Amino acid sequence: MESSAIRPGGLNRYFDDLADELERMGVTVQRIRYCSEVSGPDAMKSGLLRRLFFYLQAGFKDTSDVVDSHFALYGLAFMAGKFLHNPFASARVITHFQGPWFAESVLATGRRRLANNVKYLVEKIAYRRSDVFVVLSREFEKTLIHTFGIEPERVCIIPPGVDTEKFSPPPDGIVRSQGESRDGTATICAVRRLDHRMGLDIAVRAVALLDQRVELKIAGDGRERDALRALADQIGVAERVHLLGRLKDHEIVDLYRSSTCSVVPTRALEGYGLVVLESLGCGTPVIASRTGGLIDALEEFDETLLVEPESPAALANRIEDLLAGQRPTLDSCRQRALAQTWHAIARRHIESAYGLADSVNVRDL
Structure with a gap:
């Protein structure tokens, strides 16, 4: 179109x-x-x-x-x-x-x-x-x-x-051990269209189960924008959930590079998830629903990055494990993207x- x-x-x-x-x-x-x-x-x-x-x-x-x-x-x-x-x-x-x-x-x-x-x-x-x-x-x-x-x-x-020249790790080669900022905040990102089937409400609910130092940044726009903002207010995480709107490519790359991990909590009809490859190209691991093409994208790379769909608790638990050190290295993420x-x-x-x-x-x- x-x-x-x-x-x-x-x-x-x-x-x-x-x-x-x-x-x-x-x-x-x-x-x-x-x-x-x-x-x-x-x-x-x-x-x-x-x-x-x-x-x-x-x-x-x-x-x-x-x-x-x-x-x-x-x-x-x-x-x-x-x-x-x-x-x-x-x-x-x-x-x-x-x-x-x-x-x-x-x-x-x-x-x-x-x-x-x-x-x-x-x-x-x-x-x-x-x-x-x-x-x-x-x-x-x-x-x-x-x-x-x-x-x-x-x-x-x-x-x-995936364009591995555009979606690449930080030029300085600094490896984020846990993706934390100087104030100790860990950033989780999601780059998705804001539709119900993308399951972003699941990610918002997962944030409520995590430490106060974990924040969620969502890039994208769509019909669920107001509903996601209302949900974050309702469950008390509005200050830790940031709806960034539609970003340009270089801004998306910066978001991946500065994040602990990205999440793809899709409910259904996921053909593959191009965002998985783009995140991995930047050296940032991805936690995704065990559904549809996301299985093809991640199962052979690291099966533990796939979690039960529709479960905020499963997503939150895997994020906690990742923050504790159970994560693929930046180099292994990059190599996975380079294969495609x-x-x-x-x-x-x-x-x-x-x-x-x-x-x-x-x-x-």
Whole structure:
């Protein structure tokens, strides 16, 4: 929909970072998105039909060898335009399945609606045309197979990458033994969209169970902002819970570097958790819910960093253990992130998903 320069977030960052790396490796990439840096956020206010017509037109003009869709609704409109222009044209269609659109809506509203059923139908139709699906984790592979009836042989599990130059430890190389500031305060951070499924209320409740010297800094914005502020007031931790709003990339890096650890207390529908890699890239350990793609992200690295979902007590206990010294080193966190650079991940797309290994002169950097 828009670039990460206009609206920061995991999906937009993933889209841009993957495209950037493909271009560096010699693949010609055309980015089709409705919002541009010129039109800016105001373009988001335009009607749905206008947006769909934009993608329909873009598909009608397209002559690409590979089409990689990152959102079912716009991908369907794009492919409809491509078909109208030339029903016999052959293009390899890739679908990046970032999560069930309809299920996210159900979770957000708390009930099924006609609109959510329509979203499910759109997804079903869009996925019929796809040759290959890219998912970030085993959890979303299962969702595709069981919810949408996709054959397992059409699914590639390719985890996300991370920009390890941007998300890096402090330049002075100082290792935070416990992440404490000079006044003895330990900072826990969370970089998330403020939605119910992200479980940030669980992190707020965990703070109430921890020592007074532990504070929580939450970066991001969303519909749960007022509810989180009210909860912090209600349980008496308002002075230790800081809602920072939406931060720029360099501010997020600074937040990771200055924190004891980051937390990802997601309730459901977590495809992987790009923030896990970004935090580890900065040398900052992550404590996350044992759910969805977070298992793929952390289980082989350090299984003890995964805690029972929906449990403030489990999260608080693991933070206490981490403060007491049960934590991976800065170097081991960094090495975990380095195993998933965007160069390595983009190469897997070229070879496994796009099928371009023999037809594209891929540059090794």
